[in-house]
Amino acid sequence: MKKCITPDQEKKVIQLYKSEKYTIKQIRQMTDVLSEQTIYRILNEHHIPKRRLRIVTKKISISLDEETENIIKLINPKNVSVFVCDAIKKTINTNLDI
Numbered sequence: 001m002k003k004c005i006t007p008d009q010e011k012k013v014i015q016l017y018k019s020e021k022y023t024i025k026q027i028r029q030m031t032d033v034l035s036e037q038t039i040y041r042i043l044n045e046h047h048i049p050k051r052r053l054r055i056v057t058k059k060i061s062i063s064l065d066e067e068t069e070n071i072i073k074l075i076n077p078k079n080v081s082v083f084v085c086d087a088i089k090k091t092i093n094t095n096l097d098i
Helices: 007-019 024-031 036-045 066-075 080-096
Strands: none
Touching (some): 007 036
């Protein structure tokens, strides 16, 4: 038997997805929706575009000092790589007044 999705679940899926803080898997778990396919169906029905994928050009390893590690733990970004890339670009653009 197919489990029905409530209007409240749909609203929550859309809200969480639009926040850009959670993965589809996390949204599925947080809303008790049984499949990722259902999440995508909900988004499609509400004409919500898929998130743009980043093109990774290089992977590197970095070491963090304790303060930086604590900042990342506090902010708890969905994707640490995106967080670091955005922070670097924001810092450079601010310092160069671009």
